[in-house]
Amino acid sequence: MSTAFPKATIIGYPRIGRRRELKKAVEAYWAGRTSAAELETTAAELRVASYARLTELGLETGNYSIPASFSLYDQVLDTAVTFGAVSNRFKDLYDADGSLGLDAYFTLARGDKERQPLEMTKWFDTNYHYLVPEIGPDTVFSLANDWILRDVAEAAAAGYSVRPTLIGPVTFLLLSKAADEAPAGFNPLSRLDDLLPLYVELLGKLADAGVEWVQLEEPSLVADQAIPEREVAAAVERAYAALATNAAKRPAILVTSQYGSLGSLLPVIAGTDIDALHIDVFKGAVPAGEDLAKFGSTTLVAGLVDGHNIWKADLGAAAYKLAELEASVPALAVSTSTSLQHVPHDVGDEQQLDAQLRSWLAFADQKVTEVVTLARAIGSPGAIDAEIAATDEVLASRAGAAGVNRAEVRNRAAALTPSDFSRGDYAVRLAAQEDALNLPALPTTTIGSFPQTPEVRSARARANKGDLTAEQYEQLMKDEINRVIDLQEELGFDVLVHGEPERNDMVQYFAENLDGFDVTVHGWVQSYGSRCTRPSILWGDVSRPAPITVPWTEYAQSLTDKPVKGMLTGPVTILAWSFVRDDQPLGDTANQVALALRDEVTDLEAAGIKVIQVDEPALRELLPLRTEDQSGYLEWSVNSFKLSTASAAPATQIHTHLCYSEFGAIIDAIDGLDADVTSIEAARSRMEVVHDLEAHGFQRGVGPGVYDIHSPRVPGQEEVAELLEKAVQHVPARQLWVNPDCGLKTRGYTETEESLRNLVNATVAVRSQL
Numbered sequence: 001m002s003t004a005f006p007k008a009t010i011i012g013y014p015r016i017g018r019r020r021e022l023k024k025a026v027e028a029y030w031a032g033r034t035s036a037a038e039l040e041t042t043a044a045e046l047r048v049a050s051y052a053r054l055t056e057l058g059l060e061t062g063n064y065s066i067p068a069s070f071s072l073y074d075q076v077l078d079t080a081v082t083f084g085a086v087s088n089r090f091k092d093l094y095d096a097d098g099s100l101g102l103d104a105y106f107t108l109a110r111g112d113k114e115r116q117p118l119e120m121t122k123w124f125d126t127n128y129h130y131l132v133p134e135i136g137p138d139t140v141f142s143l144a145n146d147w148i149l150r151d152v153a154e155a156a157a158a159g160y161s162v163r164p165t166l167i168g169p170v171t172f173l174l175l176s177k178a179a180d181e182a183p184a185g186f187n188p189l190s191r192l193d194d195l196l197p198l199y200v201e202l203l204g205k206l207a208d209a210g211v212e213w214v215q216l217e218e219p220s221l222v223a224d225q226a227i228p229e230r231e232v233a234a235a236v237e238r239a240y241a242a243l244a245t246n247a248a249k250r251p252a253i254l255v256t257s258q259y260g261s262l263g264s265l266l267p268v269i270a271g272t273d274i275d276a277l278h279i280d281v282f283k284g285a286v287p288a289g290e291d292l293a294k295f296g297s298t299t300l301v302a303g304l305v306d307g308h309n310i311w312k313a314d315l316g317a318a319a320y321k322l323a324e325l326e327a328s329v330p331a332l333a334v335s336t337s338t339s340l341q342h343v344p345h346d347v348g349d350e351q352q353l354d355a356q357l358r359s360w361l362a363f364a365d366q367k368v369t370e371v372v373t374l375a376r377a378i379g380s381p382g383a384i385d386a387e388i389a390a391t392d393e394v395l396a397s398r399a400g401a402a403g404v405n406r407a408e409v410r411n412r413a414a415a416l417t418p419s420d421f422s423r424g425d426y427a428v429r430l431a432a433q434e435d436a437l438n439l440p441a442l443p444t445t446t447i448g449s450f451p452q453t454p455e456v457r458s459a460r461a462r463a464n465k466g467d468l469t470a471e472q473y474e475q476l477m478k479d480e481i482n483r484v485i486d487l488q489e490e491l492g493f494d495v496l497v498h499g500e501p502e503r504n505d506m507v508q509y510f511a512e513n514l515d516g517f518d519v520t521v522h523g524w525v526q527s528y529g530s531r532c533t534r535p536s537i538l539w540g541d542v543s544r545p546a547p548i549t550v551p552w553t554e555y556a557q558s559l560t561d562k563p564v565k566g567m568l569t570g571p572v573t574i575l576a577w578s579f580v581r582d583d584q585p586l587g588d589t590a591n592q593v594a595l596a597l598r599d600e601v602t603d604l605e606a607a608g609i610k611v612i613q614v615d616e617p618a619l620r621e622l623l624p625l626r627t628e629d630q631s632g633y634l635e636w637s638v639n640s641f642k643l644s645t646a647s648a649a650p651a652t653q654i655h656t657h658l659c660y661s662e663f664g665a666i667i668d669a670i671d672g673l674d675a676d677v678t679s680i681e682a683a684r685s686r687m688e689v690v691h692d693l694e695a696h697g698f699q700r701g702v703g704p705g706v707y708d709i710h711s712p713r714v715p716g717q718e719e720v721a722e723l724l725e726k727a728v729q730h731v732p733a734r735q736l737w738v739n740p741d742c743g744l745k746t747r748g749y750t751e752t753e754e755s756l757r758n759l760v761n762a763t764v765a766v767r768s769q770l
């Protein structure tokens, strides 16, 4: 071995492209508009351009400071194809030479006519989603894809020594699920010893290709697992004993542990023969001296710069931690806490933002500069005093800025008492709502959005460009609301929605209409595959300058005698899908958002709206990775929801909506929201959730979804009726609502209409048997 680990590095960089070039290229290929060769060319250009940019920003080219962290779709899928970790239902995707190529890769990601794709799930505590590998007892691992070697060669040809990245073996298996063919109780981690030789073989090939450092990512080690920690520790020891042997025939190994702290696994992993260990010291404290002693000659790569949020680093505080570490370990380097895939490319692209706000921000490129700056302080404290002084000024400007601390917002929050969080007795509410609404058994409704037609999208784009007057835009939206109301009347729904045509996105729409937020133009981050979101920036104290949804909802209600459900995005989801200020506890920020929404609830009620839904699809997403941190989170998140809704009169029916079915773990919290009606995803899991509801003794209204809106498939009337009959067996019919799994925004009208018709007809049929 090889070059010393570089003093400055990052562990991953956005790969979608500064102008979402990869998204466009991949989607063009899927649509058959371009060839595989064209896609490969664009991808290669993006990779090399990002190495060039990182070099320009101060990462050195010859020393493996630049990670090769590109992916066409998802990094977990990349590791799965690298090792041929695919279950029997995908076996036919291998080429004759035993490799898994581009089309196999996309079939795993997106499915095809005959089969569902790999399941997708949330990546740690981020809004990124990865594909869940399927592994069975007889999955035959093999080196089935060599893109990792191609990337190394391509970079070398362009003059860069890049550090290839893979998901490490323990995390890879912990993230995987048992394949359909596996017997009950099968745990993918039991295949560790079969997988390790393939890692060893690949490391050998990388060494032959001249690679001196490789990055193995082990973020699962920072999250509590279903299996006991000692089993995880044993797997770590076995895995890295195997990988680290034979140092002459492998690159040096960096293990990363992003998204949290390793806790008691730190000494375990630091005690193996790996060559560098990355730890998150942005969120976490500097580890105890006895743990640091375990590093020995292993380089400690300090994740000091937050990779997950967009605020300029407090360089003074980071330099202080760095000095503490330097006193305890012989070899030290600086990095980001996580991959930069979670932040947009460049603040420089957002010239429309207020200059002061812009001066507080650091996107990926600015964070690289921060890392490079901090690394200069290693061995020469004082070298970055000028930069520290400059960031101190930035922090002071932020703290003192008008809008960041607003007395009226703070006083209102400070004056809250427990009764502001409580709606009182459910029995009283139920009686009042039955009187006010007079609904049939098994009432039907939808989750809020109706398909966003090309006409609606183009109207919004033209209005943004100034090609439509405000009046013209308003009229087009009203026309759309009219159509959506007519359709629901015709289909026979009981509680209608206005369809949300005026919303680009359920969070950004509110961010654009609340004080304390700003939005970006190019600030895209990958959510999954080619899907990107543009999180808003919540930088100041939040308040509502004027009613937001009231005019649209009121208009919709004027068109019908049926109740129209007002539609708001809840405080936790607004926080989860934005970049949020880091200068106060999240719970305080959530309460400010909640108070703004509470005003909207009051105004909707005054406008005659009798049913109001406050969506919280992200409630589960922010759940901390460590069990011990979860109750604190659930307390503030549930309270903020209650604060946003508790002013509603007993007769006003409050709904909430959650987008997932793995519900059991947080059912107490969901119950704690005290919503009158809760809609949840259930069609995909064939109503599994009703067992959780029954076991819990859930008392209030609940709408387990009967129509999977994630696919264009139309559920038949019989199928919906069967799901309803199953629900009725476990949950009293008087509590049950009938609705799809989620909003219809991304669906087309043809399949939506047919599906909704089947949903209503099935309900009528089941009702008649009650």
Ligand code: GLN
Pocket: 447, 448, 449, 500, 506, 567, 615, 617, 657, 658, 659, 742, 743, 744, 745
């Ligand atoms: N009301 C939103 C909609 O229907 C809810 C979306 C969501 O849960 N993600 O689009």
Ligand code: ZN
Pocket: 447, 617, 657, 658, 659, 741, 742, 743
């Ligand atoms: Zn949903």
